[in-house]
Amino acid sequence: MLAIIGASGNIGSKATEILLAKGEKVRVIGRDTFRLQQFVRKGAESVVGDVKDTDFLAGAFSDVDAVFAMIPPNYTAPDFRAYQNEIGRSIANAITKAKVKYVVNLSSQGAELTTGTGPVVGLHDQEERLNRLVGVNVLHLRCAYFMENLLMNIPLINEKGIAGSAIRGDLKFSIVATKDIAAEVAEHLVKRDFKGKEVKDLLGQRALSLDEAIGVLGRKIGWPDLKYVQFPYDEATKGLVEIGLTLDFSKLIVEMSAGINKGLFGVNRPRTAENTTPTSIEEFAGVFAAAFEATQLKKAA
Ligand SMILES: NC(=O)c1ccc[n+]([C@@H]2O[C@H](COP(=O)([O-])OP(=O)(O)OC[C@H]3O[C@@H](n4cnc5c(N)ncnc54)[C@H](OP(=O)(O)O)[C@@H]3O)[C@@H](O)[C@H]2O)c1
Incomplete structure (x- = not known):
């Protein structure tokens, strides 16, 4: 059995689809029964609750071979870094409680740094937290900037006829499609081909x-x-x-x-x-x- 946090999200949903198509047993985790139904219809088990509830999460992780772990974003949290720490701790404690042995953790480029990277500092902290877990094999997928972030330009294009953000326009950097991240998540959950604590960069096509x-x-x-x-x-x-x-x-x-x-x-x-x-x-x-x-x-x- 494989457990997926954020199963109705960008990466979790695509990873779940791939796993179900391969005939894997999948337990999908989310707060909304309705949004998880699409996977239940295809054979997944669903558990509905909040990942900040460690006991709930440890139950969702019981008897699993591997977990896809991620800190789901909460854009309304008054203190985002405190929110990330709360969820991160809950995930780490649930992994320990349920004696999970393999974790594929969604991380980011820049997660090796302790400052200057905004929300990615929270992913740095989470990597460190998971690295402290004894006897748990963890693969941190350090993903580049998601292509899906570019969808946020649509309202701007509609309203002002331009696209934009605070990032320099002429700077080349790595941008990756979430469907490619999902394929990596699914592959490593199934193969469990990592030992100790490992890091893998996912840098997109170019x-x-x-x-x-x-x-x-x-x-x-x-x-x-x-x-x-x-x-x-x-x-x-x-x-x-x-x-x-x-x-x-x-x-x-x-x-x-x-x-x-x-x-x-x-x-x-x-x-x-x-x-x-x-x-x-x-x-x-x-x-x-x-x-x-x-x-x-x-x-x-
Ligand atoms: N954007 C980037 O460029 C980038 C790059 C590298 C890494 N990352 C990291 O990628 C992650 C986001 O991945 P994503 O885009 O796949 O996420 P997403 O699409 O926002 O999906 C998150 C899912 O988690 C569920 N969820 C939210 N809060 C929850 C809670 N408290 N308990 C249980 N389930 C909850 C939501 O479903 P329900 O509402 O139905 O519960 C949602 O579908 C973040 O950790 C971010 O830091 C992002």
Whole structure:
């Protein structure tokens, strides 16, 4: 049996689909019965509850061969770092309580650093916490910036005719599709081919600048002149608050963007066949175009 935290989310849902298609036994974890039903219909077991409840989580982890662990984001937490620590501790304690032996942990580029990377500092802390667990084999997947983050540009494109964030437009950095992360999660949960505490980078298909990425996405949605704009940090913070994020989380996102601009997220390990993943920005453009199209239909209705 394999347990999946965040099973209705970006990565958890895709990993669950892959595992169920392979005939694996999967226990999906989330707070909403309805959102987990799609997997129950395909043979998964579902457990509904909050990962901050350690006893609930230890029950969800009972008799499992491996766990996919992640700290689900909570954009409304008044103190995001405190929230990450609370959830991180609960996950680590539940792993110990349930005597789990294999954990695939969702982490990030920059997780080796203790400061300057915004929310990724919480993933650093979680790596350290899991590394302290004796007798548990842990694989930290240090993922690059998700391609799916680019979907956040859709409201901006619709309202202002531009794409943008606090990250420099001309800077090349690693961007990865969540479907490729999910494939790695599924593979390592099944193979359990890691021992002790290991780290694996997932760097996407190639390094990309946001100027280039937005150019590809713009052409796909029939907006060939779509431009990427870098916002000043204070303006970017205000913009994130306007779309509903807390001030605390908005500041952390902008700190992470500044960290990307300073090259903090560049790994020292070279790109290899192992850390390169298949989905290109050109392929992801299809996902982006479908999401953009849906907003056009909504506007027209
Ligand atoms: N975005 C990036 O570029 C990037 C890069 C590297 C790493 N990361 C890390 O990736 C993770 C996010 O992954 P994702 O995008 O797959 O997440 P996601 O799509 O936000 O999914 C999280 C899922 O967890 C569930 N959930 C939320 N709070 C919960 C709680 N308290 N108890 C139980 N379930 C809960 C939610 O479902 P319900 O609401 O139904 O419960 C949701 O479907 C974060 O840890 C982030 O730091 C992100």
